Amino acid sequence: MSTDGYEMVIGLEVHCQLKTRTKLFSAASAQFGDAPNSNTDAVCLGLPGALPVLNRHAITLATRAALGLGCTVHEVSVFARKHYFYPDLPKGYQISQFDRPLATGGKIVIGTHADGSEKAIGITRVHVEEDAGKSVHDRFTGFSAIDLNRAGTPLIEIVSEPDLRSAADAGAYLRELKQIIEYTEVSDASMEEGSLRVDVNISARPVGQSAFGTRTEIKNLNSFSGVEQSIALEFARQCTVLRAGVVIEQRTMLWDGHKGEVRPARAKEGSHDYRYFPEPDLPPLVLRATWIQEQRDGLAELPAAKRARFGSQYGLSTHDVEQLTASRALADRFEAIAAASGEAKRAANWLLGVVLAAVKVRGGDVLTHPVSVARLGELITLELEGAVSNTAAKQIFGILEREDGEPRAIAEREGLLQVSDDSALVAWIEEVLVEMPEEAARFLGGEKKLQGVLVGAVMKKSKGSADPKKVNGLLSKRSSSPATGL
Amino acid sequence: MSDVSLLARPVAEVAADIASERLARDAAVDASLAAFGEANAGPEGLNAVLYTDAEGVRSELSARSFGATDRAGATAPSGATERAAALGVHASSPLPLAGIPVAIKDNIATLRMPTSCGSKILEGYVSPFEATVIARLRAAGAVLPMKTNMDEFAMGSSTENSAFGVTKHPMDHSRVPGGSSGGSAAIVAAGVTRLALGSETGGSVRQPAAFCGIVGVKPTYGRVSRHGLVAFASSLDQVGVFGQSVDDAALGLQVIAGVDALDSTTVDVPVDGFRVGRNDASAQPLAGVVVGRPAEYFPESLDPRMRSLLDRAADHLRALGAEVREVSLPHTSLAIPVYYIVAPAEASSNLARFDGARYGLRVEGDGLRAMYEATRSQGFGPEVTRRILLGTYVLSAGYYDAYYKRAMAVRQLIAADFTRVFASGVHVLLTPTTPTTAFIAGSKKDPYEMYMSDIFTATANLAGVPAMSQPIGRLDGLPVGGQLLASHFDEATMFRVAYALERALGVEAHT
Amino acid sequence: MAVSEDDVRHVAALARLGLSETQVTSLVGELNGILAHMDELQQVDITATSAEPDATHGMRMRDDVPNPISLHAEREAFAPLMRDGFFLVPRLSTHGAGDSADDEGEG
Ligand SMILES: [Mg+2]
Numbered sequence A: 001m002s003t004d005g006y007e008m009v010i011g012l013e014v015h016c017q018l019k020t021r022t023k024l025f026s027a028a029s030a031q032f033g034d035a036p037n038s039n040t041d042a043v044c045l046g047l048p049g050a051l052p053v054l055n056r057h058a059i060t061l062a063t064r065a066a067l068g069l070g071c072t073v074h075e076v077s078v079f080a081r082k083h084y085f086y087p088d089l090p091k092g093y094q095i096s097q098f099d100r101p102l103a104t105g106g107k108i109v110i111g112t113h114a115d116g117s118e119k120a121i122g123i124t125r126v127h128v129e130e131d132a133g134k135s136v137h138d139r140f141t142g143f144s145a146i147d148l149n150r151a152g153t154p155l156i157e158i159v160s161e162p163d164l165r166s167a168a169d170a171g172a173y174l175r176e177l178k179q180i181i182e183y184t185e186v187s188d189a190s191m192e193e194g195s196l197r198v199d200v201n202i203s204a205r206p207v208g209q210s211a212f213g214t215r216t217e218i219k220n221l222n223s224f225s226g227v228e229q230s231i232a233l234e235f236a237r238q239c240t241v242l243r244a245g246v247v248i249e250q251r252t253m254l255w256d257g258h259k260g261e262v263r264p265a266r267a268k269e270g271s272h273d274y275r276y277f278p279e280p281d282l283p284p285l286v287l288r289a290t291w292i293q294e295q296r297d298g299l300a301e302l303p304a305a306k307r308a309r310f311g312s313q314y315g316l317s318t319h320d321v322e323q324l325t326a327s328r329a330l331a332d333r334f335e336a337i338a339a340a341s342g343e344a345k346r347a348a349n350w351l352l353g354v355v356l357a358a359v360k361v362r363g364g365d366v367l368t369h370p371v372s373v374a375r376l377g378e379l380i381t382l383e384l385e386g387a388v389s390n391t392a393a394k395q396i397f398g399i400l401e402r403e404d405g406e407p408r409a410i411a412e413r414e415g416l417l418q419v420s421d422d423s424a425l426v427a428w429i430e431e432v433l434v435e436m437p438e439e440a441a442r443f444l445g446g447e448k449k450l451q452g453v454l455v456g457a458v459m460k461k462s463k464g465s466a467d468p469k470k471v472n473g474l475l476s477k478r479s480s481s482p483a484t485g486l
Numbered sequence B: 001m002s003d004v005s006l007l008a009r010p011v012a013e014v015a016a017d018i019a020s021e022r023l024a025r026d027a028a029v030d031a032s033l034a035a036f037g038e039a040n041a042g043p044e045g046l047n048a049v050l051y052t053d054a055e056g057v058r059s060e061l062s063a064r065s066f067g068a069t070d071r072a073g074a075t076a077p078s079g080a081t082e083r084a085a086a087l088g089v090h091a092s093s094p095l096p097l098a099g100i101p102v103a104i105k106d107n108i109a110t111l112r113m114p115t116s117c118g119s120k121i122l123e124g125y126v127s128p129f130e131a132t133v134i135a136r137l138r139a140a141g142a143v144l145p146m147k148t149n150m151d152e153f154a155m156g157s158s159t160e161n162s163a164f165g166v167t168k169h170p171m172d173h174s175r176v177p178g179g180s181s182g183g184s185a186a187i188v189a190a191g192v193t194r195l196a197l198g199s200e201t202g203g204s205v206r207q208p209a210a211f212c213g214i215v216g217v218k219p220t221y222g223r224v225s226r227h228g229l230v231a232f233a234s235s236l237d238q239v240g241v242f243g244q245s246v247d248d249a250a251l252g253l254q255v256i257a258g259v260d261a262l263d264s265t266t267v268d269v270p271v272d273g274f275r276v277g278r279n280d281a282s283a284q285p286l287a288g289v290v291v292g293r294p295a296e297y298f299p300e301s302l303d304p305r306m307r308s309l310l311d312r313a314a315d316h317l318r319a320l321g322a323e324v325r326e327v328s329l330p331h332t333s334l335a336i337p338v339y340y341i342v343a344p345a346e347a348s349s350n351l352a353r354f355d356g357a358r359y360g361l362r363v364e365g366d367g368l369r370a371m372y373e374a375t376r377s378q379g380f381g382p383e384v385t386r387r388i389l390l391g392t393y394v395l396s397a398g399y400y401d402a403y404y405k406r407a408m409a410v411r412q413l414i415a416a417d418f419t420r421v422f423a424s425g426v427h428v429l430l431t432p433t434t435p436t437t438a439f440i441a442g443s444k445k446d447p448y449e450m451y452m453s454d455i456f457t458a459t460a461n462l463a464g465v466p467a468m469s470q471p472i473g474r475l476d477g478l479p480v481g482g483q484l485l486a487s488h489f490d491e492a493t494m495f496r497v498a499y500a501l502e503r504a505l506g507v508e509a510h511t
Numbered sequence C: 001m002a003v004s005e006d007d008v009r010h011v012a013a014l015a016r017l018g019l020s021e022t023q024v025t026s027l028v029g030e031l032n033g034i035l036a037h038m039d040e041l042q043q044v045d046i047t048a049t050s051a052e053p054d055a056t057h058g059m060r061m062r063d064d065v066p067n068p069i070s071l072h073a074e075r076e077a078f079a080p081l082m083r084d085g086f087f088l089v090p091r092l093s094t095h096g097a098g099d100s101a102d103d104e105g106e107g
């Protein structure tokens, strides 16, 4: 099953649930997990006579996301009705946007081409629409059960240009998109929880051909890896079909995450005819240019800009930068620690190493971890001054997780201040050489590789308070004049 | 003992007497319920009323007083008081509609009676929330003793399309009262209540008002909340008011009008000046007012006797100080084709929610799709079915541009006609409301022939301007309506002319 | 543009209206009768009209504060069939047990 000679063309449609307290067109709670149909009012139930009233905050969030994705947000946009019958769609139409979306013309940069130019994926549009409810098909024999709590929850739909050419491209696009959405704080953007949903449009064409092939749509995706796997499988399937001289049928495919396969949706889609027309219950949405500009000005620094700045301002490695900018919270934490300690590289090491490991053990996140930015800054400063060893600093960190206190005071109390007084160090070294006669003999006989073992023993004897650099120096001197001693 | 003569007195007077306790708080309701029996307005007689709530209304009245301490009423549903306060109507004292019974069209949501829209698909459906106009009426002291018959989902011009039987014209039972708000028109014309609510999409208040010889008003689009009005065509629908007199209707509209947070298409324009003309008995109350007579509303085919009734009305207006001017609204003849694309298109969408899943009729079938199709084909009558199909067709792929999109463009031209005429210094337009008087039931077999009943009224809905019909005389004993149209949100001038004309016509209006 | 029987069937299917063959036949005549009157719109000069939405009044918006329209009756009072708080409808014929994928609807 070879895909040689074919190129894949992918466009993605991403739905993100906006973080609002109430629904897009009704003041019913948008909370999840409550009893079925409890968060529904006349509007969500589509009762006769109920009318939509737009949630301002949803528009603010959608605008912020669209600006974060580099789109032009339009001063006038129009809601439209999209019609289809389904029991989780109470009105028989979804209020969405059609020919006048909120925003158009953005892009996401997912890397660089071989020639160094940026690899940008175009964003066709960002529009606002309401979510449908949920149909449960396996709870009651012979019936589908309808819960409309989710019905009317605000969504943005982000439609990409067909610019993606590989599963890896799609993965990179989604990761970057998710990060932008998280940075703009408009959505939890979790595929697992359904607050970020991805549909893939994919077609294959012979390399060199400019016309697009017939596309299929892959739905039911619930993880980024599922997206990438399904793309690879569907592309391979399309290539096989094309190679056999058969035409691709335009249809919907479903990803089955358990079986790891892509299969055609069971119901053949009738030709969808959504009969869009402008929603007569809602006047055009008019946003002032000054308001849009205010939203743009208020936008947080976006991931790409932050990455560039972290690299240049702090001189960090690409790897560190990637990790530190994974979330806005982590990046902010890093900058706070760097400022408190005065040393960015060390702050990065601490945050990505000790702190994240501790967070992993304790649960929660960096923001809820008990060791404050100020204390961590003091601790790093202590280490930088050479007052405590790295080992001792980690011990102090462990203590700070349980009790608050000044790191220097804790170091004193616990006897962890670094001993750099030669006489004390020499005494410990001599004790170790006596206690480990075999290693001592070999070391003094020229086996330099045993120096580490001996340093470790000295550190242990000093309970971490010895300055390892000094111990090393003293041991080196000792080995070059084995007979005389120090 | 009920005093039916109360029904001969203007609503404002009766309400003031009840509010000041010169009349018992249930006096007007008793009079209406007695008249209801005498007029035989229920299913055995006129069939103008589908549901009554005499008991609920009486207990509501006994629990309230209309003194200074009264608010929306002790038995008012919880939330109604807060809602009324939010609407800014609690403070008016004395309550302008204290103890006044108002009949309500069956497509406006009420809590104690069903809201079935004259349709089997909503038979017995009681709305769990009430319309804003109902909340406003109640806050103003009104009570709601009955829901009135209508063409199913307001689709019709004769009230022959109700799933619950035809409503008869109160003066001639062989004729129709007009429609779609025929039940409300008949009930006011029969003297059962002096005030009733209807709804308009293409003339459904003005046309039956004209047929029945009463006053009917369609406000500016956006003047009255549609929250709780079951939608037919959202961009055209408005709640309208029937009254025995201009002042009844103006007062009723003043109570229900105003911006509403629950309807995004309402507009925040002050509601004032509707009733300034009511006491103006001066010789030239219309000095400075320019009245236009659009040629397109007076076609060759118009009955010359109807034309002369309009001429008589115009003469009165001149005598009252108005200048009467010939004007032209050249796109008028396109209103019906445009209307019968736009309205069914929106209706096909608005009626998609009736699917048997959450409320209303459900007819089981083999699987979901069969349930949908059985429910909808058995729940909707022939005219509704026809319009859903027509509307679905004009929105469907391949036809949208030719029909819906083009109709919306021509709609702009119809609206621009009005804008141009009103910008030229004309304040109101005077036209016949309908091309004929009330016709014989069953006489209009061809759907399009029935649609032509709205030829003079649909323009106002398409343009969004306010319009009203008032009686200006009779033809062969049947009422003839004169229509006044004004520019957006200028109900005040429209009413000013209507008051003056009503006063000048006197008994001529009904002879 | 004349409507055919197939057009009527197609549109009825879109609108989920079950029609008998007799109804289809009579509706073809009725719809064509009505649509014939619409043809005059094709002749109208619409060059003076605008494709721009009329944004005169713009959209009023509400704050993101829970304030649902309170319902004076339980859902059970008006729902044809409810169980455990869910509205029940006949299961889609395309859904066997355990299949939760939504293949007729749209996300
Ligand atoms: Mg989509």
Ligand SMILES: [Zn+2]
Pocket (backbone or CB within 6 Å): A015, A129, A157, C107
């Ligand atoms: Zn969508």
